[in-house]
Amino acid sequence: DQQVKQNSPSLSVQEGRISILNCDYTNSMFDYFLWYKKYPAEGPTFLISISSIKDKNEDGRFTVFLNKSAKHLSLHIVPSQPGDSAVYFCAAKSNYQLIWGAGTKLIIKP
Amino acid sequence: GAGVSQTPSNKVTEKGKYVELRCDPISGHTALYWYRQSLGQGPEFLIYFQGTGAADDSGLPNDRFFAVRPEGSVSTLKIQRTERGDSAVYLCASSLGDSLEQFFGPGTRLTVL
Numbered sequence: 001d002q003q004v005k006q007n008s009p010s011l012s013v014q015e016g017r018i019s020i021l022n023c024d025y026t027n028s029m030f031d032y033f034l035w036y037k038k039y040p041a042e043g044p045t046f047l048i049s050i051s052s053i054k055d056k057n058e059d060g061r062f063t064v065f066l067n068k069s070a071k072h073l074s075l076h077i078v079p080s081q082p083g084d085s086a087v088y089f090c091a092a093k094s095n096y097q098l099i100w101g102a103g104t105k106l107i108i109k110p
Numbered sequence: 111g112a113g114v115s116q117t118p119s120n121k122v123t124e125k126g127k128y129v130e131l132r133c134d135p136i137s138g139h140t141a142l143y144w145y146r147q148s149l150g151q152g153p154e155f156l157i158y159f160q161g162t163g164a165a166d167d168s169g170l171p172n173d174r175f176f177a178v179r180p181e182g183s184v185s186t187l188k189i190q191r192t193e194r195g196d197s198a199v200y201l202c203a204s205s206l207g208d209s210l211e212q213f214f215g216p217g218t219r220l221t222v223l
Contacts, residue, residue: 004152006152009150032210034210034211041216042216043114043201043203043214043215043216043217044153044201044214045214046211046212046213049210049211089152089153091152093210095166096141096143096158096165096166096208097155097158097166097168097169098143098145098153098155098212099155100151100152100153100154101152102150102151102152103151103152
């Protein structure tokens, strides 16, 4: 039973446009949500997080939105750049564990 | 070193053999985590150390898996009697105290033939 789901395996976006990556979860007890970015042959790198008591967190080109009633969060990247091409993972924090989605591969087209 | 390092980067072994995977966390990071990532999936939590002790080992799949961190720094993940289903990328991460951000190593790709 997957507690964190990323339903889009891949997403293709034109350079300069907005990329929107989505994530759904089932456990309302998660206290933090995080987004990680992963390049091939490297470990995931932290991108941005949001507390469960917030509905938005912004850091430069990256904004994460949390809709608790829908148990849904999204990552917005604007404007998208070629270096943003990577796999993006959504993760939820439960005690000391991170529960991860399966990832979405983002491809930025020139 | 600047980041988390893991050795070896690749390990190929035969079914039934014993393997050890090593993780060197960022200096000063007290928390250390092991994850396993199978193809097409996100990382799956295995075990969490705070200092030398395993604070949460609920993710270890069975008793063939064991991890140690004897001096509170380097950690070794040990897998006995390996099975083909153990093939995956094993990721290690460390963090400062109970900080939210975990820093990951590049992983060890384990292939069991």
